[in-house]
Amino acid sequence: MTDERKKELEQKQETLMHRYKKYEAMQREFSYDPDLYSYAERQMQRLDDETEYIRGLLEGRWDE
DSSP states (O other): OOHHHHHHHHHHHHHHHHHHHHHHHHHHHTTTOHHHHHHHHHHHHHHHHHHHHHHHHHHTSSOO
């Protein structure tokens, strides 16, 4: 993996985690709304999965 590709993946990972934190805050703020809470939960899981995939690429666990 090139240094440029590694930097690109690290930036994408950082962006995904920033989005995750926004959904986390949304869950706390709107915890009384079960539909919004569930939506945020699904989005957080999707972002977590995507971040885990990028982590695996960076650690060399698998190829793209």
